[in-house]
Amino acid sequence: MASIQAPKGTYDVLPPEAERRSILESHVHRIFGGAGYRRIETPAFEATELFARGVGSATDIVQKEMYSFDDGGGRSMTLRPEGTAPICRAYIEHGMHKLPLPVKFWYLGSFFRAEQPQKGRYRQFWQVGAEVIGAGGPETDAEIILLLAELLDAMGVKGTRLRLASLGNPETRIEYRDELTAYLRAHASELSVEVRARIDLNPMRAFDASDRGTQAVMANAPKLLDRLAPDDAEHFDQVKTLLDAAGIRYELDPTLVRGLDYYTRTLFEFTSDALGAQSGVGGGGRYDRLIEQLGGQPTPGIGFAAGIERILLAGAEQPIAPDPVDLFVIVGDRENRRAGVAGFELAREARQAGLAAQLELGARSMKGALKHADRINARYVAIVNDEQSATLKDMDTGEQQDLEAIRVIATILRGSRLA
Numbered sequence: 001m002a003s004i005q006a007p008k009g010t011y012d013v014l015p016p017e018a019e020r021r022s023i024l025e026s027h028v029h030r031i032f033g034g035a036g037y038r039r040i041e042t043p044a045f046e047a048t049e050l051f052a053r054g055v056g057s058a059t060d061i062v063q064k065e066m067y068s069f070d071d072g073g074g075r076s077m078t079l080r081p082e083g084t085a086p087i088c089r090a091y092i093e094h095g096m097h098k099l100p101l102p103v104k105f106w107y108l109g110s111f112f113r114a115e116q117p118q119k120g121r122y123r124q125f126w127q128v129g130a131e132v133i134g135a136g137g138p139e140t141d142a143e144i145i146l147l148l149a150e151l152l153d154a155m156g157v158k159g160t161r162l163r164l165a166s167l168g169n170p171e172t173r174i175e176y177r178d179e180l181t182a183y184l185r186a187h188a189s190e191l192s193v194e195v196r197a198r199i200d201l202n203p204m205r206a207f208d209a210s211d212r213g214t215q216a217v218m219a220n221a222p223k224l225l226d227r228l229a230p231d232d233a234e235h236f237d238q239v240k241t242l243l244d245a246a247g248i249r250y251e252l253d254p255t256l257v258r259g260l261d262y263y264t265r266t267l268f269e270f271t272s273d274a275l276g277a278q279s280g281v282g283g284g285g286r287y288d289r290l291i292e293q294l295g296g297q298p299t300p301g302i303g304f305a306a307g308i309e310r311i312l313l314a315g316a317e318q319p320i321a322p323d324p325v326d327l328f329v330i331v332g333d334r335e336n337r338r339a340g341v342a343g344f345e346l347a348r349e350a351r352q353a354g355l356a357a358q359l360e361l362g363a364r365s366m367k368g369a370l371k372h373a374d375r376i377n378a379r380y381v382a383i384v385n386d387e388q389s390a391t392l393k394d395m396d397t398g399e400q401q402d403l404e405a406i407r408v409i410a411t412i413l414r415g416s417r418l419a
């Protein structure tokens, strides 16, 4: 029969990879936990309307990339393509505005986008992210960027660059959008067919175009950074000052576009040269209107998300120490059911006593089982001969002794204390 494979754009996280993820998670705990951020997890699917309203119905994510389905009761649900809108939904739903503000979260989980898979781009992928809700000052923006930079650094992500911009406020953006749309119309004949078709829907995306004609037009296009309202410009100046003080290098990129509509003011993205075409490791920005748009009180917010696969692809190899094995238990005569119980109990009691103990589960011959114990670097092997007696072998020295089965654990504990 033909075997069944994982769906296109998904992959299995096998143990060595899972261990690298655990290392990443421990850095996240240390860096974000240390700064007072607490973990939050939201469901894998949400009402489709949350993303239509939160992420924006004109975005590629909502128009082309969502896995939406009927929940059986006529309601449209969507596998979450991102985490910010769900966390704002949870903030409102749980009345978190009553907590001392700001609330600071981090999260780590899988997300889903129906994209064309390639290296670093998957249909189910993992993100680590953080969100600060209820703080509007520039020091929050700088802190979020700083903490992400620390995480990338801890993971040894190579060749990072930080692109920084400000989108100002939505009103300025509308005026700017009109100006840009008029500019694009005036140059319509030089633009790619795709960009031309989207002039009205999403003119900002023209900055992202890869064709030469559009790029040449965009080089001279009006830039939003030059049109910011005075308070937005001042906020942005202070973010830059704080990043300078922290020694974080950035490149101002007035053409920075991210595929989500909720952003206001600060916008940023880390890229890495170590990645191919999918060079964005992590990014985010401020979303001061999002909570209100989702039905909450006007509340500022800022956050980021970074792709875990991309961090690991661009990160340094981490030395992974194999799990220690204190004791490997082999039942000498598998036909002897009482000996089988004694071996099972020995492994269980050894674990209760705090030892890392494994039972031979592979039905190997005695020779094969000893070889396996050697392969997994077991410190001791106990061969359970019958209900009461065992042979304990010190795998470092090769010494062995016969003893009562109930003495095995105490002997190991004494031995390892002496060692």
Ligand code: HAM
Binding pocket: 081, 082, 083, 084, 113, 115, 120, 121, 122, 123, 124, 125, 126, 127, 129, 130, 131, 258, 259, 260, 280, 281, 282, 283, 284, 285, 286, 287, 302, 303, 304, 305, 306, 307, 308, 309, 310
């Ligand atoms: P995003 O830029 O759409 O932002 O995604 C963040 C990161 O997730 C990307 O930089 C990339 O590393 C990773 N990523 C995105 N799509 C894929 C994919 N198909 N395969 C692998 N990795 C992927 C957000 O999601 C926002 N929620 C970030 C944010 C939080 N803004 C404010 N707060």
